[in-house]
Amino acid sequence: MHGRADGRLRQQVDSLRQQFLQQDGLPFADVLSTAGLEGALREVPSRWKDRIFTPLVTLGVFLAQVLNADRSCRAAVARLIAHRASQGLEPCSSETGAYCQARGRLPERFFAAVARLVGRNLDAQVDRQWLWKGRRVCLFDGSTVSMPDTEENRREYPLTYNQVPGTNFAPARIGAIISLSCGAILDLGICRYAGKGQGEVSLLRRLWDVLRPGDVLLGDRLMSGWVGMHLLKQRGVDTVSRLSAHRRADFRKGKRLGKDDHLVVWRKPSSIRSVDRETYNALPESFTVREVRVRVEQPGFRTRSIVVVTTILDPDQASKEELASLYRARWNNETCQADCTSSDRWCSTPGGGYDQRRRAA
Incomplete structure (x- = not known):
């Protein structure tokens, strides 16, 4: 059974790379390796089942959704139906419920692992002419997002002292180290909004092992601390x-x-x-x-x-x-974060309706 499951997994990985990620000339197939996707899949806490919306298929549909002009879930499922028909597979239902539920089951760690995989592979292929004086420059910045006020979210990301359950959204702090030369995420983290060890600088310390000797870290005022x-x-x-x-x-x-x-x-x-x-x-x-x-x-x-x-x-x-x-190039980090966490982008992604709270640098 284990061997057959591994074979199906590898087939899905190959299908994901060849069908979803090579469309319209996108370069993801060069940076999403089979081994890397299999590693990301290990971040899913429960074993996946051999159904239509496996984690890898869900990822493929999601990528096609956010990169397409029509980002609706209905259009995303329609593209999957067309893809299955082209492969001679039985079409799935046109209803979006199963897709949305599958997307909601994927943990943050899965998306983070895929983002790291893509970012680090892209960074490894950067032309040396794109470096700053021969050195890799990395950007770090943080922001906050709010999530639906559910019991599960409040347990993982508690409300702050001045928030009232039922009237406020659960907040979380996010941070990312980004390659300036290619704009890809090298590492990212998410933590509670408040509490000891939950600030941006603390989050940076959890991520800075991705930095190499000779790198330059570009940051805002919070990065100018003595320690x-x-x-x-x-x-x-x-x-x-x-x-x-x-x-x-x-x-x-x-x-x-x-x-x-x-x-x-x-x-x-x-x-x-x-x-x-x-x-x-x-x-x-x-x-x-x-x-x-x-x-x-x-x-x-x-x-x-x-x-x-x-x-x-x-x-x-x-x-x-x-x-x-x-x-001055640091401002690219602010605008990129605004693009990635703005409500018009998050409305069609897992946990739609996220609200970014930007702060002044």
Whole structure:
């Protein structure tokens, strides 16, 4: 029985790659390997049955749905019927209930595993000319989504202290590390909205093993914390972010590298809640960072000048203008997240009606 099930699984994987993912010239077949899809399928908690809407078929229908101009469930099922007819298979019902139920049974881990698989394979094929000064740049940012107020959602993602059951949606925090060169997700995570260890920086620490020595991590103000910048530098990863609102840059101090460009020593904070006492004592008393002030003169931007902080200390490796241009690319992360989590996109995806709560960087 096990051998026959494995054979059916492999046939479905091949069908998914060849039929659903190669349509209209999409490149997914090159990055969705059979082994990778089988690994993603292991994230489904219960064993799948040999029925029409298996996890892999459901994934294929879902991908075709969100990539098509008509994203309705009815059109998605109609495309599946046409596909089965072309393969000489018995057509399934045109009702959408079975598809929607199958989609709802797929756990977050399954979609996350597929996203990682695609993203990492795409990133591995990036042309070196797309890199920034020969280095891979990764973006990190977080956002929040709200879900239907069900008992299961509240148990997994509890309401915050000021939310009343029955009148509020269950919130969750999401975060992703994205390749700047190809725009694909390298790793992503989801956690509760509030509570100890549930913030964006904590979420980043769960994901940053995907970063390699030599990478540059591009983030918002939350990424300019003393501990995070230092720990990433220890891993060989440089950071570029906007200076935190809790700090003030004084360009009269430090080692001057040019106009509004200097090196400054940051002292270790007297207390750090994100690490234990033993880890705190092992941290150095200070480390050096670089601060540059740049003016934003593009119409539509509220801020007239910003301070970018980085652990790239050598101006020969990156000039002030190059750092400013790189930080400007971070806004792609904001717009991509808005596209992926906006209500008009989520209305036709699992858990339709998600509501994204964007915050200012």
